[in-house]
Amino acid sequence: MSEKSEIAIRADGLVKRFGAFTAVDGVSFDVERGTLFSLLGVNGAGKTTTIRLLTGLLRPDGGHAEICGYPAGSTDAARLIGLSPQETSTAGNLTVRENLIMTAKIYGFHDAAARADNIIGRLGMGEFAGRKSKHLSGGLRRRLSIGMGIVTEPKVLFLDEPTLGLDVIARRELWTFLEELKKSVTVVLTTHYMEEAEALSDKIAVMANGAVKASGTLAELRTVSGSAAGERLENVFLRLAEGGERR
Numbered sequence: 001m002s003e004k005s006e007i008a009i010r011a012d013g014l015v016k017r018f019g020a021f022t023a024v025d026g027v028s029f030d031v032e033r034g035t036l037f038s039l040l041g042v043n044g045a046g047k048t049t050t051i052r053l054l055t056g057l058l059r060p061d062g063g064h065a066e067i068c069g070y071p072a073g074s075t076d077a078a079r080l081i082g083l084s085p086q087e088t089s090t091a092g093n094l095t096v097r098e099n100l101i102m103t104a105k106i107y108g109f110h111d112a113a114a115r116a117d118n119i120i121g122r123l124g125m126g127e128f129a130g131r132k133s134k135h136l137s138g139g140l141r142r143r144l145s146i147g148m149g150i151v152t153e154p155k156v157l158f159l160d161e162p163t164l165g166l167d168v169i170a171r172r173e174l175w176t177f178l179e180e181l182k183k184s185v186t187v188v189l190t191t192h193y194m195e196e197a198e199a200l201s202d203k204i205a206v207m208a209n210g211a212v213k214a215s216g217t218l219a220e221l222r223t224v225s226g227s228a229a230g231e232r233l234e235n236v237f238l239r240l241a242e243g244g245e246r247r
């Protein structure tokens, strides 16, 4: 199968309109397998809409996207992806273990319980396995949400603002986990924390007003933005995202 493609994600001229408003305006980028790609941009830049197009939750009005060579939105592509959405969607009255089992069952896995236990181990959540998700801290709930994204063993994982609202310790714990995770899965991450993107990303795309202003390695972004060598991502981002919509 074309899972041997070195490109895990290809976005080619994606367009999405909501009525007269164009939320995603010709977005193109490639994400290589086994890398972590960060989508950065101020609120309203179009990051979540782009992720919805890539995961097949929305149909584009123009352009197309592929996951490991399969059209985004196809059954073959859906089988390869995991998603931890911006609005964390764990079932509050179910325990950590039950949430994971439910997700694996929805995807048709017969070994759902074994998969859940494997993920609980990888997440380091053994002592919380029997706790209802509504009684977890924000950091642990977010970690569970990521677990629900990987219980199906995706090739490509989308994490939309996974560290939003987490305290410094929970955020650092999640970074460590993402460092481990990116060895086995291609990851697309959105975040407002520039030091996070700087620490974890292989490549970065800066979006503003539905368009990609620049993408590449941090060194490449420094060059296109006219920044000095060694400049922090935060300053590079501010130069590139200028003119972006603000809330």
Ligand SMILES: Nc1ncnc2c1ncn2[C@@H]1O[C@H](COP(=O)(O)OP(=O)(O)O)[C@@H](O)[C@H]1O
Pocket (backbone or CB within 6 Å): 018, 021, 023, 041, 042, 043, 044, 045, 046, 047, 048, 049, 050
């Ligand atoms: N379902 C929708 N209907 C109308 N407008 C939407 C919808 N979803 C997103 N938008 C608008 O599209 C723009 C991009 O939103 P979004 O992709 O969520 O941005 P980001 O994730 O970068 O904050 C925003 O102006 C938002 O209000």
Ligand SMILES: [Mg+2]
Pocket (backbone or CB within 6 Å): 047, 048, 049, 086, 160
């Ligand atoms: Mg968003």
